[in-house]
Amino acid sequence: MASHEVLRRVFGYDSFRGDQQEIVEHVIAGGDALVLMPTGGGKSLCYQIPSLVRDGVGVVVSPLIALMQDQVDALRDLGVKAGFLNSTQYPDERSMVEAEFLAGELDLLYLAPERLRVEQTVRLLERGRIALFAIDEAHCVSQWGHDFRPDYLALSHLHERWPDVPRVALTATATKATHAEIAERLNLGGAKHFVASFDRPNIQYRIVPKNEPKKQLLELITTEHKGDAGIVYCLSRNSTEKIAEFLNANGIKALPYHAGLDSRKRAEHQSRFLREDGLVMVATIAFGMGIDKPDVRFVAHLDLPKSVEGYYQETGRAGRDGLPSTAWLAYGLQDVVQQRKMIEDSDGDQAHRRKLNQHLDAMLALCETVECRRVQLLDYFGQSGEPCGNCDTCITPPETWDGTIPAQKVLSTVYRLRSERRQKFGAGQTIDILLGRKTAKVIQFDHDALSVFGIGTELNESGWRGVVRQLLAQGFLSVEGEYSTLVLTPASEEVLYKGRKVLMRREPERKAKAAKAEKAAKSAKAPAVEMPAEAAPVFEKLRAWRAATAKEQGVPAYVIFHDATLRQIATLAPTTLEELGTVNGVGENKLAKYGQQILDELAT
Structure with a gap:
């Protein structure tokens, strides 16, 4: 089956985006690839489609153990035969997946990186037929990245054991230095590099002076994002607990997430965030990598991130569906003092501290710039851009x-x-x-x-x-x-x-700034998929059907359909399965599984 046919029949899309097609064809032909593509840019298709086209099973190495079940559920809902092996499974569950792999009954197999350090897993893979290795979240291999995982270093040996199996390493963020380090550490010197634009035009970047940050956060949510799903990042475990309590006391459903919670509680909170509408997660940076929740409408930082890479990765968790979203950061003097102090007290030699200071300096430059935030972000990643007109410094330019x-x-x-x-x-x-x-x-x-x-x-x-x-x-x-x-x-x-x-x-006058920000926020609420007013009730009806269906199946709502797909269905108002099948995101399996239910909903 050709890649375009898989794209249409399985995933329900008529055309590839950006570099997707070139990457897919390169990997199908057996080439290695290093892919840098922003969150929401469609990285997963770059290994999922080649896995379906090539003979054998696509082996996906991912650090996101807590999300593997949801990733596999989403693929199975598309009719893709997927499975995973990790430490959360019972022995009989692992045995069943291993048997499916050896029998060639899987299209994709997800593994945590530490599984590849277990000889039993390596022997299992040697007995099966592998279509490709996909190394997701590849920045985890970089010791100067923001999510370093030592287990990733062992992945450089994949090519030695399976020299004829193509490898594709993917990440949503990397500077040129991190990019080069990924290639070196994963032994991808001969790989073709694909670097997409890091611009996320649907995200409005705003950095404000910190002044009673809890109240500022509450104002942001109640005036611009009432009822929306969002993530609030804090530096400490204690802060996450206090902010979650504060939001709940003010009528906003919020949950804390940090490493101090036991694993069961963390899993429960993550599951609720993925499955419930309008929930706010207050978290340390331990949360969020790989979260495939498309309708996160805002990401707020109440403490200064340690690096631009970390900031970009965290803000990128907003607006994965392409609809307008907000990246908001409250920043003050104490943030700078605290970060400088943490660097001074950090382990490592002078060169290590110098590197940490360089990361912080770049983050501070982004906070203090009088130029377009988006231009500065893109410049950090070695890309050029024009003033966006949709960040705070463009909306209300500060003075020097x-x-x-x-x-x-x-x-x-x-x-x-x-x-x-x-x-x-x-x-x-x-x-x-x-x-x-x-x-x-x-x-x-x-x-x-x-x-x-x-x-x-x-x-x-x-x-x-x-x-x-x-x-x-x-x-x-x-x-x-x-x-x-x-x-x-x-x-x-x-x-x-x-x-x-x-x-x-010099910050602009607060009143003028607030008025312009409010105007910008209202314009940002306009959906990317245009939907006439008469279609809005239909959209809400489809959302209610989706919520009930997702609850019945025990999966997140977005596994059924994304908001963008439901908006298009509400606007098109199809009366036949053939018409419904033309909507982006409605592949053959979903059409067969949900098509008649949707037509019935539209008819009533």
Whole structure:
């Protein structure tokens, strides 16, 4: 069966997107491939279709044990014979899958990477016929990536044991350095590289100054995403619990997810998130990789991500269905202090800490830019772009101002505390000195006697916190010690004594910004699949049918059909199975399985 025929009959699509066809044909012909494609770009088809066309079983290596059942269920619903082997199965379940594999009764077999370190699994694979190896989430092999998994390093030996079996490694994010590391560590030097655009035009990127972040998050959800599914990322386990409690107390269904929960509770929360509509998951970054929930309408960060790669990967979990979605981040001074402190205290040598600082510097540059966020993101991944008109800096451009004198005042205060008093303090004490506040701590240490006391009344506390934050972000200040005290850097001298200019970002007026953001949010709610007003009740009726069907089968609703498919059905209002079969996402198996039920729903 040709690849186009598989695409149409099994998956229900008329044409490939982007590089999909070239990748599919290359792998079908037996070539190795390294595929960099954004989340929602259709990576899975790049190995699923070749697995169905080539003789044998496609072996998919994935770290996502908790999601394998859903992945297999979704394929089986398409009529694809799929199975998995991992540590969650009982021995008799594994034996049955192994027997199906040896009998050639599977199209796809999913394995966790650690299974390939078990000799029994290797012997099993040697006894069967393998169509290809797909290494999903391939960035896990990179020690400088954001999800390093040591078990992935062993995958470099696949080519030695099965030299004639093509391999395709896939990831949704990688800089040029990570890209090269993936190729080296997986022994894919001769593979053809396919790099799709990293642009996700349906996602609106917004980064806001942190000011009572819980309230800011609540406002985002209630005004723009009421009833929507979303993910909120926090840095600590404690934060996830508190934010989930806060949201629930304010009428928003939310669940926590972090490594401190037992595995059963994590699995339960993940299952609910996948199966229930309008649920918010509050999580550490332990959650989300490989989550194939297409209708996540927003991803919010309440703490600064450690790298642009991690940020891009996490925000990419929004809007996998192509419909408008929001990536929102609240960012403040304490985030910078905390991240710098974590790097200083991290294990590893100076080169390791330097690398971590480079990752953080790139993330801070994205937060502080006055240019288009999307352009800056694409540039980080070595791609070019035009201002998008749909991020916060495009909607309401911030101003750049000359912050040299305020910078000198901050640096002078830090210098005098250190040189005159042999003391080091954090941002709070520095700002109190600049504002001339005679706090108990200022009086205790005689800081009101310093020459810099009270020289900063031109800015308020919020303004000075912004100055300190940007000095930390630009490397003119650093933090050290248990209490994150401020210290000068080699670059500080250039500002204090050599006339170096310091440009800073000034946030637009909040009222103007809020009005424009609200307007943008309303436009972002417009569906990507145009649907006339009269079709809306039909769409909701189809959603109700889908929810009942999914519950009956014990699978997530998107396994039945995506929202985009239901929108098209509601708009087209087909009256025959033949008409229904022309809708994107309605393949032969789904048409046979659900077609008459849908026509019956439409007829009533």
